[in-house]
């Protein structure tokens with residue numbers, strides 16, 4: 414028999430893992446609400462051109478990692494699964510005329526992204542991002558708000574020691590001359606460059622700056638720095654971002670080699686790492702400003718900034734730190750309905766249905782096992798109550814057993830939901846009332 418497995422670089426999140434996962438999703442949802450970023454949902458695939466124009470044709474993400482979809486008919490369009498959310502969100506911003514809404518338009522999204530990358534720890538072909546975008550504000554105050562929000566995601570999730578690496582990569586005025594200067598610098602030292610970097614030099618020279626190849630360290634240390642070459646407007650913007658970050662006490666480290674792997678960035682660029690791990694580890698999250706992207710995708714010139722947090726990497730980092738959030742316990746049912754007559758599944762199902770209608774997390778034992786086994790399974794589920802259906806049912810009563818307390822009493826079916834809710838709430842507030 415053929416056995417089937419999840420595709421390479423993808424994985425199943427099983428119920429034991431989804432408790433921590435769901436908690437993270439709730440946490441980022443709540444943060445988005447608190448900061449006023451409204452939910453947007455865009456399709457998981459877009460026209461390839463959205464990514465080619467948006468992310469950039471000469472980026473790893475588009476050149477090597479795009480999951481292209483083979484069209485079934487000749488509709489004259491080609492699509493790809495989204496490798497990242499920003500290009501699709503900006504496409505939606507233009508398509509739906511969000512330029513006429515009050516600016517900035519603040520949006521948030523959580524969902525799966527797809528990159529045909531070489532799978533390894535923390536690098537998947539399907540992974541999740543929490544993404545926020547503020548479109549229509551040139552900054553610099555919003556830059557600081559966004560960076561602080563990203564930083565807070567990690568802190569609130571319980572991850573310690575997360576550092577913000579910050580840079581400005583200039584704009585269309587100051588970056589081209591800098592790129593030319595940098596290209597000359599590396600060309601003059603091409604003999605010292607590893608083959609891969611020599612190849613990149615002619616295609617995307619900025620990427621050499623954040624090369625992880627140890628052979629590049631010495632060459633990069635002496636390379637001209639973008640932050641020394643910023644035009645007056647970019648330098649002023651960058652100083653503004655830092656002043657706002659200082660004012661709200663977000664610690665950051667200036668990292669002139671930080672250039673990011675997507676072409677749409679201008680000015681502010683940042684990444685989040687567990688301090689001391691930036692050499693070996695991939696970023697936990699990152700983002701930056703993209704003042705030319707709306708125009709590239711057909712809209713009026715409009716500034717924007719955002720970031721993406723990799724939820725898979727956040728969970729891995731929490732596990733590495735053995736943080737409580739990594740072991741989110743699954744909530745058991747409040748009540749399990751069991752019965753002395755193994756065959757009377759009707760009564761058990763009916764009572765559980767009524768409890769659920771009343772808003773109580775309940776399940777019924779629907780197998781035909783003996784009462785002792787049914788009670789064992791209720792305890793294994795860490796239920797608070799067992800509702801025991803027995804002879805009293807004729808008189809409209811059941812036994813209600815408080816499993817942790819080991820107490821039991823007769824309750825009228827008509828009062829059951831109220832009694833379970835009351836006792837459960839009292840238990841949760843630590844006011845045991847018996």
Ligand code: HAM
Pocket residue numbers: 496497498499528530535536537538539540541542544545546674675696697698699700701702703718719720721722723724725726
């Ligand atoms: P990015 O740096 O390409 O930026 O991805 C953001 C985060 O997604 C990374 O820091 C990482 O945590 C996670 N990530 C990326 N690739 C993988 C992978 N193969 N497996 C697991 N996690 C991964 C963006 O995508 C930009 N759209 C961020 C942004 C929003 N910039 C402005 N607005």
